[in-house]
Amino acid sequence: MAVKEPKPTINDVARIAGVSKKTVSRVINNSPLLNTATREKVEAVIAELGYVPNPQARALALRRNFLIGLIHDNPNAQTVLSVQEGMLDAMKGTEFALVVRPVDRKSPRLLSDIRHFIEQQRLYGVYVLPPVSENEDFACLCKELGCHYVRMGSARLDDEAHLVESNDREAVRDAVTYLIGLGHQRIAHLAGPAGFRSAYEREQGLREALTAAGLDLPEAGFARGNYTFESGYQAAQALLRAEPRPTAIFVANDEMAAGALHVAREMGIDVPQDLSIVGFDDTPIAAHIWPPLTTVRWPIRAMAKAAAHKLIRPDQAAEQTAFFRSEFVIRASTAPAAS
Template sequence: MSDTSPSASPTRSTGRPTIRDVSRLAGVSFKTVSRVINDQQYVSAEKRERVLAIMAEIGFQPSQAARALAGHRSHQIALICDNPNPWYVYEVQAGVRERCGRDNVRMIAQPYDRATPALLDAIVALIDQAHPDGLVLAPPACDDARVIAELERRRIPFVRLQPGGPIDGVPATSIDNDQAAFDMTSHLLALGHMRIGFVVGDRSYASSDQRLSGHLRALEQAGIGPDPDLVRQGMFDFASGKAAADAMLDLPHPPTAIFAASDDIAAGVLVAAHRRGIAVPAMLSVAGFDDAPLAQVVWPPLTTIRQPVRNLAIAAADLLLAPGDTVERRLDHSLIVRESTAPPPAA
């Protein structure tokens, strides 16, 4: 016996088919159709087949509203992202959007502005208004204790992209920034460089300290003690790279190589060298981090660390949309050697 009595034979409805058309033509309740749409239990095989057949016959496509009503889901996830590098932001958004597209889920991008006192209020408003099924937290939001505490209090699923601290059971995706910086510094040491400058990224990003740690570890392993004059603070941008390079190149004993914590910083280092008539890499080797498109258009093209930003974002969205036993996914980085590094000039 069906849930309701059909009021019409299974023929195509006029106008755009609705969930109520499916209910009427299949002779089942609205709730039964909703369960079929959301692939839920408590629907017999016969009724499920009947509903699917009617949906195919009349060309019914479940709307996001219908899915949300039936399964208490919005079929939307929110990305909280902030980075001074437009390329990085684009790659993260593209990765999350690509993975969402496979499940017909919408991505909502919310800027993360640490400077605004209303930051937490803005994220809470997003949750209350859009009701996302979960969130992807990109750096530095992934380490914001206020945001994490609020999401945990509301029991909203979230994934951390490149977190700086322990994951504590929260799903996360990352590369090993410490090891990546260790690999680059080891490459410069293998070329024969003994005085290697390092420009640190924005310290509000955990990756900055991780990369500095890897750099110093490689020096220590090579028997080279830290030199405060050869570590300069940057902000993941061109201007800070140029300023840091100018300061190091003004030293009585300047470095023969400078490793920058991002390609944007490295571009500033290159300009500082070019303006002084310092040939790269004959007189100064320069290395970056990211392998952004910029790395191949500056001169000379940058030796850099390639981090798979888009794949990290895809993996983060996948952990949110298809959760399983895996809590952390760590992706591999690559050392990309180009023309900006070479052995130091002979003494």
């Protein structure tokens, strides 16, 4: 019976590389405190021996588990799913795993709940979605706990090592300018929930485009939802009963835009001949509904993947991309305004 060769240990790597065990540990843990030559020498020995670090031992040494937390208070399930997919893309082939934690941003226990989550799971890092990411106390808490963090934002919230951001205001301004170019002058807005920076930035982009064209947004042309289909359905009813009726609606996300499209169909309003609708996100629903939805493609999956990379390699986080540009996607839900 063949005798199994003993698995190489960290002591073997240190002896052959001619360095201390602590230096090997620093290489394994991606410490920035090493010069390139030492790192490459140790990595070569690890590869030659086929040494595989013990994740439990590493977690014990770091006083952290190899877990990345996703913290959110987001009513849109598709957004959360896309974020998870992006983060898992980055984690393939690593020893990191994802833990998802929904929270209530309005709870007086918000920060204590997040503290308990980070401490109980011994998280290596956390990625937090809006609007929780807009809470400065959250960032301070992570720094206090020594937990790596990345915030998602529709505007600049932090330094590049701790942020992935999109250009929501500019993207919406361009989308509404496109509607104006089609001859639309009565453009309504179905906004996202109050307290969300994304909703604010998108509303401001719309208002800036209207102002530049000498147009206004009447009170009857503004309604608010909470990023769900149901809220979009309810809010669109008021917008489409207004007199004069809008010829176009910019909706702050695709789920609500689908609700608005449903209302238009019920009221016998043809989209896009009588009403143009533009959404935001470019989630799968945008291409699957009829007519397919003109929308702003929000690179949410790419942002989440980048955020996870920043958390996995925090020593390189500042060097990685923080800014992600949205893209306008024209489909069949928009057309020139009826004369």
